[in-house]
Amino acid sequence: MENAKEMGTAIVIDEMDRKILDVLQVEGRITNLELAERIGLSSAPCMRRVRTLEETGVINSYVALVDPARIGLGFDVIVELRLKQQNRESFARFEKKVINLPEVVECCMIAGDWDYALRVVSSDLASYQSFILDRLMHPDTDIASYRTTIILRKVKSTTKIDSSLF
Amino acid sequence: MENAKEMGTAIVIDEMDRKILDVLQVEGRITNLELAERIGLSSAPCMRRVRTLEETGVINSYVALVDPARIGLGFDVIVELRLKQQNRESFARFEKKVINLPEVVECCMIAGDWDYALRVVSSDLASYQSFILDRLMHPDTDIASYRTTIILRKVKSTTKIDSSLF
DNA sequence: TGTGTCGCGCGCATAAGATGCGCTGCGAAG
DNA sequence: CTTCGCAGCGCATCTTATGCGCGCGACACA
Structure with missing residues (x-):
């Protein structure tokens, strides 16, 4: 019980997060390096944001979609x-x-x-x-x-x- | 026009492919190494199968699911x-x-x-x-x-x- | 206005994974 | 019986991820 997911802490999503989600919701397997470049950030803070989105439950899971x-x-x-x-x-x-x-x-x-x-x-x-x-x-x-x-x-x-x- | 996707070549899916799809449809970002271990294959042939599933269009895309x-x-x-x-x-x-x-x-x-x-x-x-x-x-x-x-x-x-x- | 602190960015070094290549074994066709 | 091709294996190399430490700017407070 020490992260936002369990605590119900308010989740703040800014423009960068929105950009990340827009990309990951279409290309879930993009590398962090390319994602970072795409949204205009270096790899480390990009990764940190993605991890936060995962931990807070905004990103639920990653899946392969079959036709x-x-x-x-x-x-x-x-x-x-x-x-x-x-x-x-x-x-x-x-x-x-x-x-x-x-x-x-x-x-x-x-x-x-x-x-x-x-x-x-x-x-x-x-x-x-x-x-x-x-x-x-x-x-x-x-x-x-x-x-x-x-x-x-x-x-x-x-x-x-x-x-x-x- | 040289792959199964465009040619409409019959797609054969065997037990290994099924195992792969069952995993990737739930954990789309699993590493190839762990996927290979999970389904009981070494990494190289596992990767080859995944690529084939992607190229034939069985795997349409990978996405992040947001809550x-x-x-x-x-x-x-x-x-x-x-x-x-x-x-x-x-x-x-x-x-x-x-x-x-x-x-x-x-x-x-x-x-x-x-x-x-x-x-x-x-x-x-x-x-x-x-x-x-x-x-x-x-x-x-x-x-x-x-x-x-x-x-x-x-x-x-x-x-x-x-x-x-x- | 100075100062402590916190959030959030950067880049680098190391660990982990992906990718390409050559080798081997097995089953079908000639 | 031999040959061919598919599909496995393991290794070497290149790419990516991950875990640091560092610096900048915003904000609160004395």
């Missing part, structure tokens, strides 16, 4: 669903299950007509169907009903949060 | 909308606009009641409202109508595509 289409997973769908019972135990049980389903890459509890919205990756309609029937709607499921929305095309999909927003 | 909540962007909403006219020009014009809106981190053309589903990041209800009114629904907008769904909680959000799926 789903190249590995035969070009078929994405949105699934909205309602549970049989809207209570904490039911929600917890469902969420625990969903977290362990690799096909589900996103799951949000939402306000409105449905309880949850999921994004599911699959290879085609057939494999999506077997996912729904065999894995999501298994005999003792908590799900009361669901609706599938097919994604025709991904127009935009980014992990980058533009620095103009913060 | 939206830590920079005051903890309020996500889903926006579904329909355009005034369902023709190519109208779609193209709308999409071009959406791509340049940093608040929109995801935009899918969908089948069903609506034309598009978007995910929008913002700091709170007030700033979301001004985004909708000032930036999305500007006077000469192509949007006929929209519906906002507030995300109460993100249960799961991953960029990782589990190797069991491909």
Whole structure:
């Protein structure tokens, strides 16, 4: 309990940090040397800033993004669903299950007509169907009903949060 | 035009590649040395495989993921909308606009009641409202109508595509 | 106004990692 | 049986990271 992350210390992000984040959110594996040059700083203070951003949790992690289409997973769908019972135990049980389903890459509890919205990756309609029937709607499921929305095309999909927003 | 990416050569991914992808999708900045050790290979062939995965486009890019909540962007909403006219020009014009809106981190053309589903990041209800009114629904907008769904909680959000799926 | 201190920059020396190269073993094709 | 090519290994070299110490400028306080 001695860093900003645990202490909840106010996180101050200045223009340099913004520049760093704008670069790292697109080129996560850039060398510190090039990053420093890019933002106009020498390597040591640049590194110090990056470390601070990591330690305060602003930078959560670094990941490689794989192209789903190249590995035969070009078929994405949105699934909205309602549970049989809207209570904490039911929600917890469902969420625990969903977290362990690799096909589900996103799951949000939402306000409105449905309880949850999921994004599911699959290879085609057939494999999506077997996912729904065999894995999501298994005999003792908590799900009361669901609706599938097919994604025709991904127009935009980014992990980058533009620095103009913060 | 001399690599698999442009030629459309079949991409073969074996168990080793799967192991590599499983690691890099979670620890994108791991050193080649440690990655090699982790998957049980020496550094040189490990590196060769990683390079091939990059060149074939299986690995699209490496990025740093920032925690939206830590920079005051903890309020996500889903926006579904329909355009005034369902023709190519109208779609193209709308999409071009959406791509340049940093608040929109995801935009899918969908089948069903609506034309598009978007995910929008913002700091709170007030700033979301001004985004909708000032930036999305500007006077000469192509949007006929929209519906906002507030995300109460993100249960799961991953960029990782589990190797069991491909 | 002088002075202590703190944040934040710089550059350098050393440790760690990446990269390129040649060598070897194994399996398929001729 | 031989040859070829793929995919592994280890080593030598070059690049990068990391951990110092140093100096500058802002700010608080006597």
